[in-house]
Amino acid sequence: MTIPGENRRAFLKKSAAATTFLAVADFAALAAGAASVNSGPAKAGSNGGLPWYRRTLRWGQTNIAEIDPQRYDIAWWREYWKRTQTQGVIINAAGIVAYYPSKFPLQYRASGLGGRDLFGELAQAAHGDGLAVVARMDSNRVHEDFYRAHPDWFARDADGEPYRNADLYVTCVNSPYYDEFIPSVLREIIERSHPEGFADNNWNGMERDRICYCENCRRKFHDLAGQPIPRAKNWDDPVYRQWIQWNYARRLEIWDLNNRTTREAGGPHCLWMGMNGGSITYASQHFRDLKAIWERSEFVMLDEQTRVDATGFQHNGEVGKLVHGALGWDKLVAESIAMYETPRSTFRLTAKSEPEVRLWMLEGIAGGIQPWWHLVSACDEDSRIYRTPGPVLRWHAENQAYLVNRRPIATVGLVWSQSNADFYGRDDLDELVELPRHGWTNALVRARIPHLPVHADHIARDADRFSTLILPNLAAMSASQVEAVKHFVSRGGSLIATGETSRCNEWGEPLADFALADLFGAHVVGRQPASTDAAARRAMLDTQHTYLRLTPELRARTDGPKAGTEPAVTGERHPVLKDFDETDILAFGGLLEPLRVDNGATVLATFIPPFPIAPPEDVWMREPRTNIPGLIVNETGGRGRVAFLPADFDRRYGRDHLPDRGNLLANLVRWAARDNFPLQIKGPGLVDSHLYQQKDKLILHLINLTNAGTWRAPVDELIPVGPMTVRVQLPAGIRGNCIQLLVSKRPAKVATKNGWAHFELPTILDHEVVVVG
Ligand SMILES: [Zn+2]
DSSP states (O other): OOOOOOHHHHHHHHHHHHHOOOHHHHHHHHHHHHGOOOOOOOOSSOTTTTTHHOOOEEEEEEEOOTTGGOOOOOHHHHHHHTTOOOOOEEEOOOOSSSSSOOSTTTOOOOOTTTTHHHHHHHHHHHHTTTEEEEEEEEEEEHHHHHHHGGGGGGGGGGTOOOEEEEEEEOOTTTSSSIIIIIHHHHHHHHHHHOEEEETTTTOSSSSSTTTOHHHHHHHHHHHHHHOOOOSOOOTTOOHHHHHHHHHHHHHHHHHHHHHHHHHHHHTTTOOOOOOOSHHHHHHTTTTOOOHHHHHTTEEEEEEEEEETTTTTTHHHHHHHHHHHHHOTTTSEEEEEOEEEEESSSOOOEOOOHHHHHHHHHHHHTTOOOEEEEESSSSSOSSTTTSSSSHHHHHHHHHHHTTTTSSSSSSSSEEEEEEIIIIIIGGGGGIIIIIIIHHHHHHHHHHTTTOEEEEEEEGGHHHGGGEEEEEEEOBBBOOHHHHHHHHHHHHOOOOOEEETTTTOOOTOOOBSSSSSTTTHEEEEEHHHHHEEEEEEHHHHHHSOOOOOEEEEESSSSSSSSOOOOSOOOOOOOOOOGGGGGTTSSSSEEESSSOOOEEEOOOOOEOOOOOEOOOGGGGGGSSSSOOOOEEEEEEEEESSOHHHHHHHHOOOHHHHHOOOHHHHHHHHHHHHHTTTTSSEEEEHHHHEEEEEEEEEETTTEEEEEEEEETTTTOOOOOOOOBBOOOOEEEOOOOOOOOOOOOETTTTTOOOOOETTTTTEEESOOBBSEEEEEEE
16 A cells, blocks of 8 residues: 555545544644644753763654655654654664665665655754664565575575565574675665664574574584584583573674674764563573673663563563663663554554553653653554653653662662573473562562662672562572572571572572572472473472461361371461461462471471362362471571572462462561661552662652553553652661652652651652652
């Protein structure tokens, strides 16, 4: 379909006339309001000499459809950039489709482009308005004529057939396509249009599940390993694991090559950025070494467009902090956010519910992310889609001084590692590795406990800021990671570990005992880990009718004589079991194996093996008591407190949301951290909090996630909560005698006492940002 000779507005009017007049009216109102807003361009005026990637705080992207060259109304979009306070734009340049007349005949040009240089025109317009320009590429695949011209540049299966995605051919990362062709395209675009940088949408070549056997791959891998490329996936084969590592290393080579190319051709600030999400699962499946990438980056362009139900809006705040943990808090992270309907059902051309987009954006901003609206096609008949980003971005522009150049405050570190996802998680990494982490995040958000993600290799670097570390089923650990944890606890830090933590070496191979066994006060006696044993994996992943028995038991026995293996009843429960006084059992669902428990360690819960769930007549515990531990606490040796939870309540909370599990996780953190947190919030609802220090100010984000759609997208109505009572600890140098509310703009009072500031927020609709000075 093409619409020759029509500009965007005419097309809209014609389309709207056939359906509804409302779209045109909305659109006209939006356009009329455009001129009144000053964009505060990224390049203009005083910027302290900072490069574009340190001062461009709001981004926008119209992902150009192939039909768009005939209908792209540049003047309208310039007004839209102003209206949304956009300071940088991502513009399609090349890759699958080129939007400029390239000198390389094999670069497929947009069918309606003619001789037009749409990319160049847009780059010039954006530069004229003082905006930063990032040229968008997609180097993953090309059209058939390219494949015919260079058949040796393409990924091939074991039979020598080229890999395809639909009718396009997948390029091989080990071919001259990446070593020569892409760099020459980058140089051409820089010479023609001088973009500030590049973003490549799908830059990593083939994903992990498809092995390339092209000549280039076969030769290069043999040169490295002295072995042929593995015929199939086999996580227990050292050659397969070497192939995994080799693939990661090649992606980093490409990252560095492209950055050398763009800097040589475009100057030291001309950056190349591959787009990455915040999902460790996705990164593992696509050989994207997130820590290594973020550590070598000056600026991150994040592709994490939308909420999914299981991880909630809070995931976006978590992702911002995950990236900054490796990137540094002095640098910026921009995130592409979908204005269209996604992800459960994707409709690229209709507007997503505005509150749904808004909460995702606000969580990102709270996590240190710079917002970036993302639209597909330059001409949308659902003009509501254009209304969505403006309010948040205009608020962002008004308050930007408080939203960057700050450091998070949190005393609890949630440890992650991508190699645990690779070599322990293997083909079940979402369940085995990501869900435990998400379960913890959800429990900590719900309990309003400030926390930060910390990479396992950064434990030693960051140890001083944390009182407590959480290892969520961190089974595959390197020797240096184990040593860092031991050192942390030996210096008085507290530790919570779950599932099979430290059960394996860094390749996911079983160790004779937990590497952290002495800290846990518990030792392996039986089962193999889930990484190498199918039965163990099923036992982890399935849900069975099992329970944990809390010890000591507080309720009268109703099941006959004592079994003889139960712990002695003391009549008083450990603080970790606070609020469970009316029950002796908790729903569990997994299977547990015996462990040998050290003298001095205390077992707080034991395993009740499975029994029938139906018919009801059959529902009675065949073995009401065992001595198989589900939860152990250990305070021996005058070090930090240690809790080990073999029962994977974190993973099961992430999946099933049973409140007991979240409460037990929160209790564990409160006990481990000795209730010593820098922030206390009282009031109803699910409210996520993010606390920062910026010189002599504290900045507190509160996001109201209390909603009918909290666990099932989309949210379509915001529901206020309040009042909220907040206490925040004042670091040295912050007086705490003045307070400002950046969202409601209401006057507010603050009181200080014993180094804490106290204040009340009558109501929070979507979010509030409190500045305490
Ligand atoms: Zn190949």
